Amino acid sequence: MCLCSSLLPMYLLISMFDKTFFLIFVLQSVLAQPREATCTPGEATTNCKAGECNVWINGKDYCSGCAINTEFLINGACTNANDDSGEICTAPSQADGTCASCKEGYFLHEGGCYKIAQEPGSFICSSAGGAGLCSACKNDNGFFKNPSAADATKQSCIACNRTEPIDNVKGVDGCTVCNGPSEAGSGGNPKITTCQTCSPTEDQTERIVKTANEVTSCVTEAQCTAEEGFFVDNNGGKKCTECAGDCKTCKGGANKCTSCKPETNPYWKQDNNLDTGTCVNAEQCTGTNEYYTDDAEPKSCKPCREGGVRDCTKCEKVEENLVCKECPAKFGLGKKSCIEACPENSTESDEESKKVCKCNADFKPSEDFTECIVDSVCKTPYCKTCSNEVCTACAGGYYLTPTNQCISDCTTIKGYYGDTDKKCKACNSECAECVGAASTQCSACRAGKMLQYAKPDSPAEGGTCVGQCTTSSQVTGCKTCGAKIGGTDYCSQCKGEQVPINGVCADNSAASRANICTSDNNGGCTGCANGYFLFASGCYKIGQQPGKQVCAQADGSGECQKCANGLQARGGDCSTSTCHSTCATCSAADQEDKCTTCATGHYKTAQEGICASCENSNGDITGVKNCLDCAPPSSGSGSVLCYLMKGGDNTGGDSTNKSGLSTGAIAGISVAVVVVVGGLVGFLCWWFLCRGKA
Template identity: 45%
Template sequence: VLKSGCYSVGAVGSGVCWEARDGAYAGYAEGHSVDGGRHGTQGSSAQGSTEGDERVRDPQCADTTGNCEASACNVQIGDKLYCSQCSADATGYAPIDGICADVSGGQVCTKDPSSGFCTQCAKNYFLHKGGCYKFGGTPGSTICKDTVDSSGTAGVCSSCSAENGFFANLAPAATKQSCIACNETANIDGLKGVVGCTACKPPSAAGDSNTPKAATCTACDSDKIVKTDNDVTSCVTEEECTEAEGFFVKTNDNTKTCAACNVNCKTCSGAAEQCTSCKEGNTSYLKKTDNSQTGTCVDKTGCTGTNYIDEEAKTCSTCASAGTTDCKTCTKTDGVVTCTSCEDSQKFGLGKKSCVSQCPTNSQAGSDSVCVCNNGFTPNPDSSACVAASSCKTPHCQTCTGEGQEGETCTACATGYYLTPTGQCVDSCDKLGGYYADGNVCKPCNSSCASCTAAGADKCLSCPAGKALKYTSESDISGGGSCVDECRASTGGCDTCGAVIGGSKYCSRCDDASQAPLNGDCATNTARTQFCTIAKDGACTQCKSGLQRAARWPPCVPGSEWQTARMCAAECAAECVRLAAGLGGDGGQLLFLLPWLTRRRPVCGQHTEATARGAATQRHRSASLVEEKPASREAPLQCTSRRPRSAALARRCVPMRSCSRGELPM
């Protein structure tokens, strides 16, 4: 299983270690494979190994003489295996062109006295993997381009086949292997290749018997790209590259490589200077460019003026991005961003959330130049105006019956709040789980939905366990869709149902190799070619901008759409909050999307366990249709057996296993 999907893999550089066979030549640990043209080479291996990228093959041994040593038919060239050592019972035999032959005459091969392999080759032959291969012959021509012995030294190839993935020994001799494969992992005269490499440049100098110098890889096997780390190259998948701290996939003239980010970036995207997070140290704050998710890493002195330091998120953000207006400078204190200075002609607006020339109607500035609402008025939710204060006891209620009495019932909420069926006021109907906003009133979703955008069975945003969401329009997912039966393998064009989201199975690989799942669905749609740039074997290996590939399965999903840990990756960091270790999810952590819980843009960052639990507790309390109270940042996770409709919300926020049977997080 590759991280971007499921693939059968080839046996590269594993299975046989000739150094353990009675002192035989160390170079025999790797053989070669050339599939014609520039397909590269494979190291020698035992059949059935599954390390590497390519699908496992079962090549046939070209030596049918019966004289090849057991397990020594391991030099793979093209679609065949060739012998590297002949059996001790075959006296006087050694490999010639990979097939055991009588060399007792010594005209072609100088045989090792005690073993069945060559140590030196005569004119018109060169030494490779224990055998002598003829110039211009088969299969020697795939390794060496010479057609005659033109090096001036008998038994030495003067022109190794770079297009087939070989480079020349820096100290050629008839007793040495002339050509070394770019994917060779054994120490060949102080030289070696790179696992999975198909094209390379030789090092400038050889190492020694203990520390060989590796070639510089310039191309890798299919589905892998070259990674350069401090001048050392390796072959990795794109996903392995993006998961490695300080590296990103760089595209130049349609060629992709794994390149290092700027020294201050922890992660980056698109270019080395486009950081998405910063390393700890003096420049540990990410200062984003405009509305981009990338920026540069700065220290505190580089985050001034209309920017503020967010210690929790480790960002340098603009005052305006936090909902303030026209601040000259601002700061974040106790989770709230406020203006700290205004232009000389201005004063602080309500709650210091803005700088204004005049205070809003029904307010006035105090001696500290901060606008304050007059008696009988209170700030609206965004502190832009003063509205008439309500004498209703229900929080955020504007009008009510039985005002101030025990049986008081709210009939209308203040601007920015929504009335629940139980007469409470919440700032988002999403918090209830299974409700949507109709004007300023929360109404229940269709019974088939776990959450929705409006009334109707085709307006679902999430589904109960066992049901899968099928969007009405793949090009406009904001409209929602219907909850249908979850994925079943080998039905509906799906080969594998490898994604489990909110307790429901979704397709992770399509039957049609040219298709790929979009939002877990393989049904034909016109958006298919618009979301996936590279599709292979029924799965997407690269999504277009604005979409992301799940961490362990290959569908593309909108960056801010899915609500489980596997759907919430770096590309949607601005939409996600990471709950601390111990609350469940992948690797002991769980990610959830705040837009599913509140329609306001979330403030993101690494939350402590106490902060995360407090946040989760606060949101679940509001969903339980009781008076909403501010949750302590240290509030423990609590459970309740009430509110069965909130199961979908519970799945989105904290793991069900955190509570006892029959209970739900609150």
């Protein structure tokens, strides 16, 4: 009563819609209270028969059978007298005082007669229905009407949690609110009430209503989800609901499948950005070619992007191999992806009016079809053929270096070019760098020499190295050789009407040179045209010698913005912006750990921004003594790939040698030579000494 009194003000404040749920909460709270000891078992008068204190009403235990056979069960207790108005309990049992029927104003319940207008009977029945009958049971209190209760000999109301049948109907274990069946069962198949609310377990774990094949039961959430095909449904109150249709398992809704039954629609197709989906057959899955069937258990219908084919809008299986069927741009290697540009060592080709990337000669797709790798057993990267692990020929598009390595561009080795026989060869002695064998194919000159392009408009063809700037004694030519780039002097002031263009005096009025230089009227420039930059009063073309050694990017007026070493120019000046000596280009001046590319004779280490000498080891990478030019191993560990050695020692590392034999092979030959020589010496000693005595 204390609990109900304290909750009454709350009940009056809430809406009618919520009152039902409030009452259920109150009922569960009441049901969870410890049972009061209202029934006393024993053998004395008014005692309940042992084991018969088993009628539970409103949190209290009542009796279902008396210890003294002359007593009667009235209102759940044993009494030895009926009231003055006549017998309440009719045809009482001589064994335990249970009643066969009750008089008017009372109703039969669990063998006893309960008064309708008085507790505990009023907790069960709300209105009388004739002599010894209850016409309306209190469902909210956990009781339902017995459909067979047509006369006073039948129990009118049955507890929702009664699991033993009465008149071929029964309740559900743990049920506190229910709807009774409209009719009784037949034979040995009693009708079961439909539970609406469950009580918690003895340890106060919440139980919810589970419905399976139209039969309800009370289970915990863990028990619900432990059985395949059921899920905790939070829609309209928490309950345990069976998955619907083809769903084998589901989550959040009966039709929100997480796996599928194998019989009809066995493939699970995920809904967008959810962990649930629908069940489809193979045809429904692949009909639009945007999905494919994965037959690995559990079977699923997956979008193309999950099948190892990247960025495909449509895909299909060809002999169990998944390939792209439609791409927005072009097909990748083996039609395993859609890409914008073909990977290295591959070429775009037409196939059935579609652009397809195919590996070049001597290459094959990698296992994941993301790159082209050499189709060879040689260990040297990009090597096509080898002897004793020494590369003898490189794959298409690569050149053999003097150290028997393979490289895509020989000009990355300073002083070398790629010849038609697919080998890197030294430039002509007149050149520091070159694009071919001739002295007219230089691309850079040694200090003291400057490059004169054969065709100024075709710098890729190279040119000839000529003498550096000298002052002129004529009316034209250089007046002052005041510009120095890469150890070579260039003109900074010209005579007459000439101005310095690329370090050489030229007529600025000529059509081909019009507007390149804004003259200072004293043989120099104060500004340059787009594509040129101003340096030491001369205009130098971006991307050509000698300007490419100084500046990489300029504004429209000729002021350098970005230096050749990658640093920002300071007011157009690059002379104060220098990288660390180990860097070719960098992101910060004079800092060892800010290299973006490495200087000649150095390689990129695993440490961000750091370049190490080709001769020095760093981390898992091993340097090579006397190596002049190198690259780090593609695997990230092992010896550097040495492209050029000092003094003609072009072995390229500890694993090879000048003869082209492996170190192990040389060791074996050495041992064999020692054995042969030793045997020969022994034989000669025997011949001269022993035979001499004879």
